[in-house]
Amino acid sequence: xxxxxxxxxxxxxxxxxxxxxxxxxxxxxxxxxxxxxxxxxxxxxxxxxxxxxxxxxxxxxxxxxxxxxxxxxxxxxxxxxxxxxxxxxxxxxxxxxxxxxxxxxxxxxxxxxxxxxxxxxxxxxxxxxxxxxxxxxxxxxxxxxxxxxxxxxxxxxxxxxxxxxxxxxxxxxxxxxxxxxxxxxxxxxxxxxxxxxxxxxxxxxxxxxxxxxxxxxxxxxxxxxxxxxxxxxxxxxxxxxxxxxxxxxxxxxxxxxxxxxxxxxxxxxxxxxxxxxxxxxxxxxxxxxxxxxxxxxxxxxxxxxxxxxxxxxxxxxxxxxxxxxxxxxxxxxxxxxxxxxxxxxxxxxxxxxxxxxxx
Numbered sequence: 268x269x270x271x272x273x274x275x276x277x278x279x280x281x282x283x284x285x286x287x288x289x290x291x292x293x294x295x296x297x298x299x300x301x302x303x304x305x306x307x308x309x310x311x312x313x314x315x316x317x318x319x320x321x322x323x324x325x326x327x328x329x330x331x332x333x334x335x336x337x338x339x340x341x342x343x344x345x346x347x348x349x350x351x352x353x354x355x356x357x358x359x360x361x362x363x364x365x366x367x368x369x370x371x372x373x374x375x376x377x378x379x380x381x382x383x384x385x386x387x388x389x390x391x392x393x394x395x396x397x398x399x400x401x402x403x404x405x406x407x408x409x410x411x412x413x414x415x416x417x418x419x420x421x422x423x424x425x426x427x428x429x430x431x432x433x434x435x436x437x438x439x440x441x442x443x444x445x446x447x448x449x450x451x452x453x454x455x456x457x458x459x460x461x462x463x464x465x466x467x468x469x470x471x472x473x474x475x476x477x478x479x480x481x482x483x484x485x486x487x488x489x490x491x492x493x494x495x496x497x498x499x500x501x502x503x504x505x506x507x508x509x510x511x512x513x514x515x516x517x518x519x520x521x522x523x524x525x526x527x528x529x530x531x532x533x534x535x536x537x538x539x540x541x542x543x544x545x546x547x548x549x550x551x552x553x554x555x556x557x558x559x560x561x562x563x564x565x566x567x568x569x570x571x572x573x574x575x576x577x578x579x580x581x582x583x584x585x586x587x588x589x590x591x592x593x594x595x596x597x598x599x600x601x602x603x604x605x606x607x608x609x610x611x612x613x614x615x616x617x618x619x620x621x622x623x624x625x626x
Contacts, residue, residue, distance in 0.1 A: 311435075311438055311442075312592060312593070312595045312599075313435060313592075313593060313594045313595040314435045314436075314438040314439040314442060315439075315442055315595075316592075316595035316598045316599055317439050317595070317598065318439045318440070318442035318443040318446055319442075319446060319479070319598075320479045320482065320483055320598050321349055321439075321443050321483075322443055322446035322447055322450065323475075323476050323479045323480070324479065324480060324483055325345055325348075325349055325447065326447075326450070328345060328348065329341060329342070329345040329447050329450075332344050332345055338448050339448060341447075341448075342444050342445075342447040342448035343444065345447050346440055346443055346444050346447065349440075349443065350440060354436075454472070457472075463613065467613050470609060470612075470613070471606060471609045471610070471613075474605045474606065474608070474609040475602055475605060475606060475609075477573075477574065477605070478574060478601050478602050478604075478605040479598065479602065480573075481569075481570050481573035481574050481601075482570060482597070482598055482601055482602075484573075485566055485569035485570045485573065486521075486566065486597070488565075488569060489520075489561065489562055489565050489566045489569065490517045490518075490520045490521060491517055492561060492565060493516055493517060493520045493527055493558050493559075493561050493562065494513045494514055494515075494516045494517025494518075494520070495513060495517075496553075496557060496558050496561065497512065497513050497516035497517075497527055497530065497531060497554065497558045498510055498512055498513020498514070498516065499513070500531075500549075500550060500553045500554070500558075501513065501531075501534070504546050504549065504550060506534060512530055512531075512534070515529075515530050516530045516531070516558065520562065526559055526562075527554060527558050527559055528554065528555075528559065531550055531551075531553075531554035531558065532554070534550060535547045535550045535551050535554070538550065563582075566585070567581040567582040567585060570585075570601060574601070574605065576604070576605075576608075580604060581601060581604070584600040584601045584603065584604040585597060585600050585601060586600075587600055588600020588601070588603070
């Protein structure tokens with residue numbers, strides 16, 4: 268059998284080949300454009316992901332305002348309500364924590380010397396012997412001065428991190444305003460863009476919405492548990508203000524990497540300086556292995572139960588999302604998983620509707 272294209276007229280085959288070249292060039296150009304758009308949005312990915320999550324959760328409240336007010340005013344009021352709920356309890360506490368952390372780093376840097384350490388371990392002969400052994404073999408004062416310099420150098424980094432957090436928060440709320448105000452147009456654009464029927468698109472959006480709700484509410488539940496566990500240990504150890512510190516841990520648990528250590532870490536250092544080594548060790552073990560790691564175990568279980576996914580799949584989606592996208596991955600990972608499962612379900616249903624060839 269000959270080549271089918273050889274049976275076509277020469278001008279038709281040439282036109283067909285030219286169309287393939289144009290289609291390939293258009294596909295390549297579209298891919299380049301999408302990649303460049305990704306580069307543009309990547310610095311704001313975390314702010315955009317959280318703005319989208321808040322817009323989905325706040326949608327029922329915003330609809331009420333939309334019925335009574337012009338679109339711009341309704342979006343502004345909805346955004347202000349969310350800002351008050353999120354920022355009012357945390358802004359003052361975050362500022363205090365930043366100030367305390369900077370002063371704590373400075374105080375730790377001033378107290379890092381061999382004389383202070385000898386005073387702190389006088390009641391513990393074994394630790395005193397270990398300190399004397401270290402001082403005989405190393406220039407302990409020089410090493411401690413170096414450590415003090417490193418601690419003091421963390422204050423500008425802490426300030427820089429605070430500035431970045433404020434900037435990302437502002438971007439998040441600006442994005443949230445447009446997500447709320449233009450949600451109808453955004454959904455219409457998404458419906459036109461997706462190669463799915465209306466019912467299939469509605470099912471996909473429903474899965475994404477349920478995932479975002481489960482993520483946020485599961486996150487809040489885990490942070491509350493972390494605060495309760497941290498406050499409980501402060502109370503057991505006889506530390507001051509266990510309720511306030513527990514509340515602070517619930518709020519700081521949302522900060523990546525450091526999290527609750529912003530609260531129990533300085534408390535453990537203070538206990539060490541006071542010579543309460545036993546309490547300090549208990550607090551570090553409880554804070555590092557129970558409070559801080561609670562997020563990694565309880566959160567996937569809660570989200571998996573709400574979404575009817577296997578816990579391992581949710582765990583991988585969260586951890587993989589964090590590795591791939593940073594803090595935004597806490598939302599994007601499970602959303603990608605839910606969207607992919609929904610699309611596979613669409614393919615399964617379409618395949619069922621296709622009549623099978625029995626010939």
